[in-house]
Amino acid sequence: MSLLIEIFKTSVGKKFYMAISGLLLLGFLVFHLSGNSTLIFGHETFAAFVDFLAGTGPLIYFAELILALIFLSHIFLGIILTLSNWKARNVKYSVSNSRGGQTFASKTMPYTGFILLLFLIIHLLDYTITKYMSGWDGWQLAMHVSDSFKNFARLSFYIFAVIVLGVHISHGFWSLFQSIGVTHTQYTKMLQKLAKVLGVLFAIGFATIPFIAVTLAK
Amino acid sequence: MSESNTIHLTLRVWRQPNAATPGRFETYEATNISTEMSFLEMLDVVNDQLALNGIEPIAFDHDCREGICGACGCVVNGQAHGHLKGTTLCQLHMRHFRDGDTLVIEPFRAKAFPIIKDLVVDRSAFDQIIQAGGYISVKTGSAPEASSILVPKKNADLAMDAAACIGCGACVAACPNSSAMLFVSAKINHLGQLPQGQPERYRRAIHMIEKMDELGFGNCSNHLECEAACPKEIQFVNIGRMNRDYIIAKLFHNEEAF
Ligand code: HEM
Ligand code: FES
Numbered sequence: 408m409s410l411l412i413e414i415f416k417t418s419v420g421k422k423f424y425m426a427i428s429g430l431l432l433l434g435f436l437v438f439h440l441s442g443n444s445t446l447i448f449g450h451e452t453f454a455a456f457v458d459f460l461a462g463t464g465p466l467i468y469f470a471e472l473i474l475a476l477i478f479l480s481h482i483f484l485g486i487i488l489t490l491s492n493w494k495a496r497n498v499k500y501s502v503s504n505s506r507g508g509q510t511f512a513s514k515t516m517p518y519t520g521f522i523l524l525l526f527l528i529i530h531l532l533d534y535t536i537t538k539y540m541s542g543w544d545g546w547q548l549a550m551h552v553s554d555s556f557k558n559f560a561r562l563s564f565y566i567f568a569v570i571v572l573g574v575h576i577s578h579g580f581w582s583l584f585q586s587i588g589v590t591h592t593q594y595t596k597m598l599q600k601l602a603k604v605l606g607v608l609f610a611i612g613f614a615t616i617p618f619i620a621v622t623l624a625k
Numbered sequence: 626m627s628e629s630n631t632i633h634l635t636l637r638v639w640r641q642p643n644a645a646t647p648g649r650f651e652t653y654e655a656t657n658i659s660t661e662m663s664f665l666e667m668l669d670v671v672n673d674q675l676a677l678n679g680i681e682p683i684a685f686d687h688d689c690r691e692g693i694c695g696a697c698g699c700v701v702n703g704q705a706h707g708h709l710k711g712t713t714l715c716q717l718h719m720r721h722f723r724d725g726d727t728l729v730i731e732p733f734r735a736k737a738f739p740i741i742k743d744l745v746v747d748r749s750a751f752d753q754i755i756q757a758g759g760y761i762s763v764k765t766g767s768a769p770e771a772s773s774i775l776v777p778k779k780n781a782d783l784a785m786d787a788a789a790c791i792g793c794g795a796c797v798a799a800c801p802n803s804s805a806m807l808f809v810s811a812k813i814n815h816l817g818q819l820p821q822g823q824p825e826r827y828r829r830a831i832h833m834i835e836k837m838d839e840l841g842f843g844n845c846s847n848h849l850e851c852e853a854a855c856p857k858e859i860q861f862v863n864i865g866r867m868n869r870d871y872i873i874a875k876l877f878h879n880e881e882a883f
Contacts, residue, residue: 410875410876410879413875413879414872414875416838417834417835417838417871418804418806418834418837418838418842418843418844418845419834419845419867419868419871419872420871420872420875421844422844422845422868423868423872488844488846491843491844492801492802492803492804492843492844492846494736494841494843495735495736495737495802495803495804495841495842495843496734496735496736496801496802496803496843497736498734499734500700500703500731500734501650501729501731502700502702502703502729502731503703504702504703504704504708505850505853506704506708506710506799506850506853506854507853508799508848508849508850508851508852508853508854509801509848509849509850510848513846513847513848513849514801514848516846578847581847582846582847584865585847585861585864585865585868586845586847586868587868587869587872588865588866588867588868588869588870588871588872588873589865589869590861590862590864590865590866590868590869591862591865592860592862595862595865
């Protein structure tokens with residue numbers, strides 16, 4: 408335990424945790440997207456899946472707790488790292504020109520992260536918390552999901568957020584390997600391309616969910 | 626022989642008498658600049674003119690003027706060592722600028738590199754990082770037989786590539802986070818690739834990284850601006866290898882570190 412705290416104290420260690428938490432979040436997204444995709448087979452399948460998860464009782468609470476901890480550490484570290492990076496350049500350049508190292512995605516990691524945090528809060532309030540508070544079963548949640556996306560503002564914000572997620576992943580996915588020391592003159596270039604592909608895939612994957620939901624509701 | 630031309634430039638130079646006094650930009654004209662001059666020679670010419678006019682010459686760092694010592698460097702139009710790839714400021718020639726250009730010349734900016742005067746910054750933080758572990762401990766005395774320890778070609782090449790780092794600080798200047806990771810990783814890999822560097826390999830990674838953090842450099846967000854700005858074209862994979870050394874050191878060799 409004290410070793411883990413010692414690692415946390417250094418820059419490289421913080422980025423190590425950032426990378427591991429990012430990787431775990433990506434794992435969660437795969438699971439989340441697969442779960443949501445059950446909507447393709449109709450409200451019943453989706454509801455059955457939701458009820459199945461709820462039926463695991465303590466298991467799902469435990470999983471949610473772990474997930475919350477992963478999110479919180481990623482967010483906490485993201486804030487700490489970003490603030491210390493800003494502090495390290497205490498006087499700004501009056502002229503600053505990239506030589507092509509940075510990308511739009513790498514430059515905006517703190518901002519895309521912040522938007523994802525806002526989205527996360529709204530998203531939890533919209534579905535997870537509403538479900539718990541109202542004591543809904545899977546079917547009621549499925550109806551609520553379909554209903555909710557008829558609201559244009561919510562739909563647009565959702566689409567915007569998943570695009571932002573795609574941008575975050577298009578840098579994050581390769582960056583995490585570099586941060587944990589998995590690096591190579593050639594393979595890292597492949598990871599950089601793969602990160603962009605994954606970013607697009609995640610964005611498209613999540614963006615299709617509301618359209619399926621709205622179509623089902625008709 | 627290439628044709629010699631002269632150009633005329635407008636310079637906006639950061640002037641700051643010392644760390645405690647706030648600085649500002651001053652505008653100077655650089656007239657009749659031969660395109661065969663280096664950037665530093667251009668500054669010499671401007672300084673001569675300033676001195677004649679009773680103005681304090683612009684302070685800037687330099688030593689070898691042949692791209693090998695790492696003393697020179699400032700930020701020209703927002704790019705460390707100017708716009709030419711793989712080039713130190715002293716090796717940047719005026720033929721790479723156009724007549725009538727305006728150049729904004731600033732010092733390297735980082736909290737860990739406080740300004741001494743004008744374009745001169747204090748890079749002794751780099752020396753402190755080296756003192757923390759950027760060396761190998763050997764018995765001094767008569768030189769050992771050169772080939773008594775064989776080095777695989779691949780490692781020799783990687784070590785040599787990393788050893789090309791001249792410690793100029795352009796990586797810190799170019800990094801949006803003022804991170805020193807490219808410098809530190811070059812030093813760690815230069816020694817870590819060689820058999821002679823093995824006994825202290827993990828201790829070195831831990832101590833140099835801790836020192837770097839303590840001195841107020843930023844973290845690495847993998848923007849790769851450092852690699853793009855490095856006059857010696859040190860590769861960012863060195864940073865990944867350093868991260869690997871650090872994590873292995875902490876998880877498996879932590880006791881040996883002290
Ligand atoms: C499910 C959502 C998310 C995923 C999959 C994700 C994934 C990642 C990954 C893989 C990285 C790269 C780590 C590295 O460079 O080693 C990263 C970096 C980052 N993330 Fe996230 N992240 C998510 C949500 C968030 C949120 C909500 C924040 C809000 C604070 C955030 C802030 C950041 C920041 C600031 C960085 C850059 C850190 C740095 O390099 O200095 N992320 N993320
Ligand atoms: S003066 Fe030595 S590298 Fe430029």
